[in-house]
Amino acid sequence: MKKIAVFCGSSIGFNSVYIEQAKKLGEYFSQNNIGLVFGGGKIGLMGAIADTILKNKGEVIGVIPHLLRHEEVVHTNATQMIFTKKMSKRKVKISKLVDGYIAMAGGFGTLDELFEALTLGQLSIENKPVGILNTNGFFNHTLKQLDMMVQEGFLKQSNRDMLLVSENIDDLLFKMDNYMAPNMNKIVHTIASK
Ligand code: AMP
DSSP, X not given: OOEEEEEOOSSOOSSHHHHHHHHHHHHHHHHTXXXXXXXXXXXXXXXXXXXXXXXXXXXXXXXXXXXXXXXXXXXXXXXXXXEESSXXXXXXHHHHHOSEEEEOSOOHHHHHHHXXXXXXXXTTSXXXXXXXXXXXXXXXXXXXXXXXXXXXXXXXXXXHTTEEEESSHHHHHHHHHTXXXXXXXXXXXXXXXX
């Protein structure tokens, strides 16, 4: 994977473990020549990961809607900053640039971006890995909700299994590197049975 989108909080949270993990992820990206594509803000966990990568001379591409341009939140040192007309266009642009997605701790914005990426995978519009960096078990309740969806017949187990989860950066990136989308499995199976 050459470029990965990271969705994470525009806040830093109350526990310093989140910002520490964001910085570690930034270090991992720069050491492994992975470019960051993100929401373009200089605040919160998103600002922390971008700053770490830039400090280590890595690549940071921000994609931000015009409406946030005047909000004193735009990262001013990014390698590249792309402005979009709308929030929805930003997500499309991000998806065109990246080979995979990682979500870290965050709020509504983070969950919105995470579930949009999963929905694209579910509909086979994309076959890119989607991972959660589950620092401090932050997403444990979200994962339980997904299991409830499967149990109650609203989500297929195979689609639930698209979501890769780890508390450890190396482990998560290993899983993402080796990811095979559910529909790709089917394709391999069909070819093998011919
Ligand atoms: P949240 O999780 O609600 O803090 O929102 C963070 C996510 O939504 C990030 O991944 C960004 O892409 C986007 N976002 C929300 N607020 C901002 C902001 N003020 N500046 C840039 N991006 C933001």
